[in-house]
Amino acid sequence: MEKGMNLTLIVWRQKDAKSKGSFATYAARAVNPDMSFLEMLDVVNDDLIQRGEEPIAFDSDCREGICGSCSCVINGVPHGGQKATTACQLHMRMFKDGDTITIEPWRASAFPIVKDLVVDRSAFDRIIQAGGFVSVRTGGAPDGNAILVPKEDCDLAMDAAQCIGCGACVAACKNASAMLFVSAKVSHLGLLPQGQPERDRRVLNMVAQMDAEGFGSCTVTGSCEAVCPKEITLDNISRMNGDYAVAMVKGK
Amino acid sequence: MKLDSKIPSGPLGQKWDKHKFDLKLVSPANKRKFEVIVVGSGLAGSSAAATLAELGYSVKSFCYQDSPRRAHSIAAQGGINGAKNYQNDGDSVQRLFYDTIKGGDFRAREANVHRLAQTSVSIIDQCVAQGVPFAREYGGLLDNRSFGGAQVSRTFYARGQTGQQLLLGAYSALSRQIGLGTVKMYPRTEMLDLVVVDGHAKGIVVRDLVTGEVSSHAADAVVLATGGYGPVFYLSTNAIGCNVTATFRAFKKGAAFANPCYTQIHPTCIPVSGDHQSKLTLMSESLRNDGRVWVPKRKEDCSKSPSSIPDADRDYILERKYPSFGNLAPRDIASRAAKEACDEGRGVGPSGYGVYLDFAEAINRLGASKIRERYNNLFDMYERITGENAYQQPMRIYPAVHYTMGGLWVDYNLMSNLPGLFVLGEANFSDHGANRLGASALMQGLADGYFILPYTIGHYFASSKQARPKVDHAEFRKVEEEVSARTQRILAIKGKKAPRSFHRELGKLMWENCGMARSKQSLEANLKLIPELREEFWKNVNVTGEGSDLNQTLERAGRVADFLEFGELLSLDALTREESCGGHFRVEHQEEGECKRDDANFAHVAAWEFQGEGKAPLRHTEPLVYEEVHMSTRSYK
Ligand SMILES: Cc1cc2nc3c(=O)[nH]c(=O)nc-3n(C[C@H](O)[C@H](O)[C@H](O)COP(=O)(O)OP(=O)(O)OC[C@H]3O[C@@H](n4cnc5c(N)ncnc54)[C@H](O)[C@@H]3O)c2cc1C
Ligand code: SF4
Ligand code: FES
Numbered sequence: 102m103e104k105g106m107n108l109t110l111i112v113w114r115q116k117d118a119k120s121k122g123s124f125a126t127y128a129a130r131a132v133n134p135d136m137s138f139l140e141m142l143d144v145v146n147d148d149l150i151q152r153g154e155e156p157i158a159f160d161s162d163c164r165e166g167i168c169g170s171c172s173c174v175i176n177g178v179p180h181g182g183q184k185a186t187t188a189c190q191l192h193m194r195m196f197k198d199g200d201t202i203t204i205e206p207w208r209a210s211a212f213p214i215v216k217d218l219v220v221d222r223s224a225f226d227r228i229i230q231a232g233g234f235v236s237v238r239t240g241g242a243p244d245g246n247a248i249l250v251p252k253e254d255c256d257l258a259m260d261a262a263q264c265i266g267c268g269a270c271v272a273a274c275k276n277a278s279a280m281l282f283v284s285a286k287v288s289h290l291g292l293l294p295q296g297q298p299e300r301d302r303r304v305l306n307m308v309a310q311m312d313a314e315g316f317g318s319c320t321v322t323g324s325c326e327a328v329c330p331k332e333i334t335l336d337n338i339s340r341m342n343g344d345y346a347v348a349m350v351k352g353k
Numbered sequence: 354m355k356l357d358s359k360i361p362s363g364p365l366g367q368k369w370d371k372h373k374f375d376l377k378l379v380s381p382a383n384k385r386k387f388e389v390i391v392v393g394s395g396l397a398g399s400s401a402a403a404t405l406a407e408l409g410y411s412v413k414s415f416c417y418q419d420s421p422r423r424a425h426s427i428a429a430q431g432g433i434n435g436a437k438n439y440q441n442d443g444d445s446v447q448r449l450f451y452d453t454i455k456g457g458d459f460r461a462r463e464a465n466v467h468r469l470a471q472t473s474v475s476i477i478d479q480c481v482a483q484g485v486p487f488a489r490e491y492g493g494l495l496d497n498r499s500f501g502g503a504q505v506s507r508t509f510y511a512r513g514q515t516g517q518q519l520l521l522g523a524y525s526a527l528s529r530q531i532g533l534g535t536v537k538m539y540p541r542t543e544m545l546d547l548v549v550v551d552g553h554a555k556g557i558v559v560r561d562l563v564t565g566e567v568s569s570h571a572a573d574a575v576v577l578a579t580g581g582y583g584p585v586f587y588l589s590t591n592a593i594g595c596n597v598t599a600t601f602r603a604f605k606k607g608a609a610f611a612n613p614c615y616t617q618i619h620p621t622c623i624p625v626s627g628d629h630q631s632k633l634t635l636m637s638e639s640l641r642n643d644g645r646v647w648v649p650k651r652k653e654d655c656s657k658s659p660s661s662i663p664d665a666d667r668d669y670i671l672e673r674k675y676p677s678f679g680n681l682a683p684r685d686i687a688s689r690a691a692k693e694a695c696d697e698g699r700g701v702g703p704s705g706y707g708v709y710l711d712f713a714e715a716i717n718r719l720g721a722s723k724i725r726e727r728y729n730n731l732f733d734m735y736e737r738i739t740g741e742n743a744y745q746q747p748m749r750i751y752p753a754v755h756y757t758m759g760g761l762w763v764d765y766n767l768m769s770n771l772p773g774l775f776v777l778g779e780a781n782f783s784d785h786g787a788n789r790l791g792a793s794a795l796m797q798g799l800a801d802g803y804f805i806l807p808y809t810i811g812h813y814f815a816s817s818k819q820a821r822p823k824v825d826h827a828e829f830r831k832v833e834e835e836v837s838a839r840t841q842r843i844l845a846i847k848g849k850k851a852p853r854s855f856h857r858e859l860g861k862l863m864w865e866n867c868g869m870a871r872s873k874q875s876l877e878a879n880l881k882l883i884p885e886l887r888e889e890f891w892k893n894v895n896v897t898g899e900g901s902d903l904n905q906t907l908e909r910a911g912r913v914a915d916f917l918e919f920g921e922l923l924s925l926d927a928l929t930r931e932e933s934c935g936g937h938f939r940v941e942h943q944e945e946g947e948c949k950r951d952d953a954n955f956a957h958v959a960a961w962e963f964q965g966e967g968k969a970p971l972r973h974t975e976p977l978v979y980e981e982v983h984m985s986t987r988s989y990k
Pocket of ligand 2: 263267268282285325328330331332
């Protein structure tokens, strides 16, 4: 076998939502620099299983940075700190032999811990259910080219639409605010002609749901933008604040 | 078992319209009374659940991820086909239909494919209306790109994230219905069995992945949109959780499984870097527009730096073998050429299983900035994974399992041979024959969910009049007990090997013996080795923890157990199909290295019927009758 790196992992272990969690220390030996971070955890887990211990629970599915499942804080930074990179796309060549790595779940009261590194992000789904859509029934849509969209608007909408709903922005924020996530959807639809009829209702309903879920308020520290694997920018938050103000005024 | 495809009579172009008129309807007031279970929240499942709820049905939707938005469809990159002819380049429904039939190597059902091409047009409109940000031209019109196997530009795309944007569109429609209370969503819930009452599919048994609780859900119809079974090969471009469990359990309850041996291997994926590898990453097909595939002519050169190998010593394999299509030869053909070169010992990279995809010439011709504009996100992804910069040195690529054309057998109404069981998207077998063309899977998933099932399911309700059982019906109790007993059995083994290790071993057998090249000998080896591995699994797998909480090892073990049975069925199907077609390449049946079809004996769908544990399944056939298309030999030389 290749020699590889030897690492020390300090990992948050928590049996379920009700139990109290604590850190446990594991050795990761002969880590191949070509492994992804989650593959490194797979190997550690296989080792734990071999020894009859319970492996570390963590979410992942696509493992190519698009599904938004993976969610761990690595050395204090959601997704580990490589620019525009999810935890599943982080590779071990970013670490050195002998490193100690701390791994924790997202921490936010609106994302209760389910087990170990797995959290419950259903609050995000409920925010979308409150208004993150265009109300069109299947069938009866006009021809695709009947709705003209200037390329610039479409590109901006696409920048915002790339959000993968991972929740890193919430985990990075000291207030656990969900503004970056919510503003990405509000911007995506608000920038397109299709989103105009419901623009006011959408922002009011989504913000109301966000507040009801217990996310904190935004004090524009920018920590969300810094960790966002899809490079969603703070401009979206300004755009949403503008929309919200307009909708409030119109509502009165 | 009778396989009645229920293809409507009349001219091909009019079948669907005629059929829609002939289908019985359920009145608006009555729709509410019908409950539908939709398993899967990918493009097929989300679009179906949302549309059925809009129509007034009561819907329950299930997925194993923590949110429906994370279904595997999210990962699709390249685009979705639609016969809009916006480019005025001669596209039409007829042409998309023909390209798809030919691409599938004349092994798909003609009427289904024609309907798919017809509906493709409405899909684009629907997605645009939802706010899907498809790429636009400066004038505000929709942009298109071209894709493998077609000579027109009919592919709509949203950067390299078309699947994501389409799925988020369907997810938003689904979310709207969940908000309205017409769909009840069950995330982190895995379907572990189908419940059949009086011959009709009437419910499912599921396990709550967080609490471990096993429970039953009854309905008037069950829709499976659970995706493909690529990970039977262990390594594939699919998400880690993709599985055959839902469709395979349905098979064991009587649903026929069609053409399991039709699997697609994509030529441009990042090569395997070691045993730790958990999945493979696709590099979009679009790269072959500008990249040239080559290997050294001499084995001795394989370990040299590629830039030190002069042009004269390079073998541009696709350009040499397929001068007219060159680097844009279809997927199955390009994959086999790469394998052949590596098998000759001319592969590159640490494992020897890789070929170069070289952009040097395109960079010289167009400039690095043009290449960056076209492919930057892919080059970045490549660098994150391999640590290599593809602007400075050629990419290394190798084929990987990507898509599965086989699936549960369905008739023209997308209903399986089990009445009340509908199957959509990659989980069914219907539209791609023996090889799928790029950008056609997204199209099929959405056609099934938005525009076909919502019509055909009503006809079933209106004509079958089969009462919905209650969940305390004896059959539900029985299946729940079976499911729990199986979980307990797996947990009790406490052997020595992690489930992943069995999965990896199965994957090796499937890839070596039933991958890009299959022979009687290799397939017979699988039919012997897979049952041995399965036996070992049931004696020696180690699943830690309990069944009463979140237990990812248990989830994986359950899926691997099904793959260990299904891999055998797949190999058997491959052994029985004594011809080569599309992605199914039998070394005994070739002509100068190309697929040699046997239309006289194999122009049919093979659908397998479960006969009981330990018994050989029964092979049924549905003849493929071509009314309009003339079967010809695919040539890309
Ligand atoms: C990397 C990649 C790129 C691709 N690019 C393209 C492209 O550019 N164009 C194109 O047309 N196609 C592309 N494809 C193919 C295409 O993405 C898929 O075929 C398609 O998205 C499948 O959709 P689906 O709805 O059938 O299933 P999926 O999206 O796979 O969804 C399956 C659903 O079923 C659920 N599920 C599965 N099993 C269970 C169970 N037992 N219990 C409960 N729920 C379950 C899952 O939770 C999920 O919600 C690509 C595929 C890959 C892997
Ligand atoms: S805004 Fe960025 S960090 Fe927040 S959920 Fe979306 S992708 Fe994740
Ligand atoms: S596992 Fe899908 S984004 Fe990381």
